[in-house]
Amino acid sequence: MSVSYRDAMRAALLYGLLSVLWLFLTDHLLNSFLDDSAQLAHWQRVNSYVWVGVSAGLIFLARARLFSFLGMGARLRRQRLDQERLRQAAVVFDCTREGVLVSDHNGVIVHVNPALVKITGYAPEEVLGQRPNMFKSGHHGPEFYQAVFESLEKTGEWHGEIWNRRKSGEIYPQWQTIRAVRDSKDQITHYVAVFSDISAIKNTQSELMRLAHHDPLTDLPNRLLFTDRAEQALAYAQRHKSGCALLMIDLDHFKIINDSMGHNVGDLLLKAVGERLTAVFGKGFTVARLGGDEFAVLVENCTQVAQAAGFAQQVLEVMKGAFIIETHQLFISASVGISLYPNDALNAEQLLRNADSALFKAKSAGREGYALYTEELTAHAQYRIEVASDLRRALEQQELRVYFQPVHDLTTSRMVGVEALVRWQHPQRGLVAPGEFIPIAERTGLIAEIDAWVLEQACWQMCQWQAAGVDLSFVAVNISSRLFARPELYQLVSTVLADTGLNPALLELEVTESAVMDNSEVALEQMHRLRELGLRLAIDDFGTGFSSLLRLKRLPVQKLKIDQGFVAGLPGDDDDVAIVRAVIALAQSMGMQVHAEGIEYVEQAQFLLDHHCDLGQGYWFGRPMPARDLDWQRAPAIRP
Numbered sequence: 034m035s036v037s038y039r040d041a042m043r044a045a046l047l048y049g050l051l052s053v054l055w056l057f058l059t060d061h062l063l064n065s066f067l068d069d070s071a072q073l074a075h076w077q078r079v080n081s082y083v084w085v086g087v088s089a090g091l092i093f094l095a096r097a098r099l100f101s102f103l104g105m106g107a108r109l110r111r112q113r114l115d116q117e118r119l120r121q122a123a124v125v126f127d128c129t130r131e132g133v134l135v136s137d138h139n140g141v142i143v144h145v146n147p148a149l150v151k152i153t154g155y156a157p158e159e160v161l162g163q164r165p166n167m168f169k170s171g172h173h174g175p176e177f178y179q180a181v182f183e184s185l186e187k188t189g190e191w192h193g194e195i196w197n198r199r200k201s202g203e204i205y206p207q208w209q210t211i212r213a214v215r216d217s218k219d220q221i222t223h224y225v226a227v228f229s230d231i232s233a234i235k236n237t238q239s240e241l242m243r244l245a246h247h248d249p250l251t252d253l254p255n256r257l258l259f260t261d262r263a264e265q266a267l268a269y270a271q272r273h274k275s276g277c278a279l280l281m282i283d284l285d286h287f288k289i290i291n292d293s294m295g296h297n298v299g300d301l302l303l304k305a306v307g308e309r310l311t312a313v314f315g316k317g318f319t320v321a322r323l324g325g326d327e328f329a330v331l332v333e334n335c336t337q338v339a340q341a342a343g344f345a346q347q348v349l350e351v352m353k354g355a356f357i358i359e360t361h362q363l364f365i366s367a368s369v370g371i372s373l374y375p376n377d378a379l380n381a382e383q384l385l386r387n388a389d390s391a392l393f394k395a396k397s398a399g400r401e402g403y404a405l406y407t408e409e410l411t412a413h414a415q416y417r418i419e420v421a422s423d424l425r426r427a428l429e430q431q432e433l434r435v436y437f438q439p440v441h442d443l444t445t446s447r448m449v450g451v452e453a454l455v456r457w458q459h460p461q462r463g464l465v466a467p468g469e470f471i472p473i474a475e476r477t478g479l480i481a482e483i484d485a486w487v488l489e490q491a492c493w494q495m496c497q498w499q500a501a502g503v504d505l506s507f508v509a510v511n512i513s514s515r516l517f518a519r520p521e522l523y524q525l526v527s528t529v530l531a532d533t534g535l536n537p538a539l540l541e542l543e544v545t546e547s548a549v550m551d552n553s554e555v556a557l558e559q560m561h562r563l564r565e566l567g568l569r570l571a572i573d574d575f576g577t578g579f580s581s582l583l584r585l586k587r588l589p590v591q592k593l594k595i596d597q598g599f600v601a602g603l604p605g606d607d608d609d610v611a612i613v614r615a616v617i618a619l620a621q622s623m624g625m626q627v628h629a630e631g632i633e634y635v636e637q638a639q640f641l642l643d644h645h646c647d648l649g650q651g652y653w654f655g656r657p658m659p660a661r662d663l664d665w666q667r668a669p670a671i672r673p
């Protein structure tokens with residue numbers, strides 16, 4: 034528009050100048066050649082007609098030029114510009130590194146560029162006429178695609194990360210922008226998707242993340258990642274009312290190796306230590322290098338002090354073997370500091386700090402050892418660890434003994450059975466009660482061996498009594514809840530019965546209430562299978578668990594043993610009286626025998642007899658003792 038305006042102005046100026054020049058020249062010429070005024074007036078008129086004619090011609094010409102400028106010129110110029118733009122767009126379309134895909138309003142692909150071919154691996158003819166879902170990777174659910182379509186509907190655009198599949202099958206991330214193209218009637222005619230392959234960026238990102246969170250020498254998590262994991266573990270433990278332990282490990286006298294053998298050997302040793310720790314702890318643990326010669330292990334789901342101490346012991350053990358570094362054979366020990374959540378600390382930072390103080394304690398105590406943050410815990414844990422390893426030896430050296438405690442019929446006072454109770458004849462500590470080692474054996478898994486051994490001994494002994502004509506109706510053997518849920522138990526019992534030849538009806542297995550109730554379906558099946566062998570089952574320490582009466586009714590159990598805790602309060606404590614009476618009534622209503630343990634006084638026996646309890650066991654009748662000491666004839670009278 035500005036061009037035609039300028040032309041019009043130029044034409045007007047030219048026309049003005051020409052007219053002034055024309056009038057000046059013609060007037061001057063006429064004045065100088067003609068003296069006659071009539072002639073002059075005539076020629077001046079002629080001159081004005083000529084001028085009007087010339088002016089009309091000029092105006093016509095100027096108009097014609099102007100119109101051609103305004104119409105043809107602008108159109109041609111626009112066409113030229115459009116062509117230029119199209120040419121540029123085509124170059125961009127072909128040369129861009131981003132893949133471009135154009136689909137019609139039905140989603141049918143109508144156009145793709147060479148970059149798309151390169152990124153996806155598909156030739157244009159394999160893509161054209163298809164739909165974009167041919168690239169789907171299965172990485173996103175239907176709701177993802179729903180959101181894309183909704184955004185296109187509402188805003189006409191979507192952009193974001195999307196995982197697609199190449200022709201080779203490889204899944205890769207794209208950054209994609211999709212735009213809906215609308216016509217003059219606002220109807221969608223096409224969709225244009227432009228995307229770039231961001232797998233390289235992603236790889237770089239993850240590599241950067243790895244570098245930021247890992248120690249480059251050992252490739253173990255560094256302090257940053259370790260603290261983060263510890264925080265997560267604590268949060269999880271808090272939610273699930275569980276615990277976790279942090280073991281901080283420091284190599285003893287590492288500096289000497291580093292200084293004397295060089296940093297290269299030192300580095301290789303650190304790497305080897307990292308590998309050893311990772312091999313020991315494996316999944317479910319986080320092993321990290323916090324810096325220098327300091328490592329750490331995060332133990333999730335660790336609620337027991339002894340368990341954490343056991344892991345520390347494992348660290349010390351694993352360090353004992355020689356490290357072969359280049360041509361050197363190196364030995365190095367470690368010290369371990371342990372801190373526990375929630376006992377010692379409530380957040381990750383505090384847990385690390387406390388483990389560090391515990392480590393300092395371990396170092397001061399002479400290295401190659403471990404220490405817990407709390408001193409009493411250290412002593413306690415050390416004791417438990419010692420007992421566990423001692424117990425292994427005890428089994429090998431046959432230091433365990435089986436004692437038998439008499440069980441009497443309350444009505445007749447006659448001894449009718451015995452309960453087998455294990456003892457440990459310790460070379461230094463003398464006779465150790467099961468309460469001191471059974472829980473440790475349960476945690477270390479040794480309980481299976483102990484129970485198997487006691488069962489075998491008890492069955493042999495019962496066979497011998499039978500052969501000697503001793504009239505006993507049962508020998509009771511305790512089975513740990515750890516063992517009770519395991520399928521090997523059935524095998525064990527049937528083998529022992531077969532080996533000893535004991536009549537199964539003379540064997541009674543005692544299981545605690547919690548063992549039966551915690552995993553009731555498995556326990557129920559186990560009980561039915563054991564019953565098929567012909568033996569009897571009793572629930573020990575009844576009243577201490579939370580038995581559901583409904584479940585109790587389903588159990589193939591012949592006896593309830595009232596826990597000694599309730600018997601202790603008889604006959605004075607009203608609560609104990611009420612509980613004992615209720616248990617007796619319950620057992621009788623279910624057709625079970627009822628057996629009271631822990632009877633220390635005649636009054637207790639009397640009360641139980643008065644309330645129709647069937648059997649009694651306790652110091653008043655007789656303590657647990659070796660088989661040879663049992664007095665079969667003893668029948669203490671309950672009534673004076």
Ligand code: C2E
Binds near residue numbers: 455651
């Ligand atoms: P339990 O099966 O309830 O055994 C009864 C416990 O009460 C025995 O303790 C016994 O000595 C004690 N006791 C008996 N009469 C009296 C009494 O009048 N007063 C008092 N205060 N105590 C009495 P013990 O032998 O120390 O055994 C403790 C627990 O250890 C047993 O409780 C049982 O749960 C477990 N246990 C013993 N031997 C074995 C075994 O071979 N295997 C397994 N898994 N556990 C065993």
Ligand code: MG
Binds near residue numbers: 452573
């Ligand atoms: Mg028992």
Ligand code: MG
Binds near residue numbers: 573574594596597630
């Ligand atoms: Mg008991």
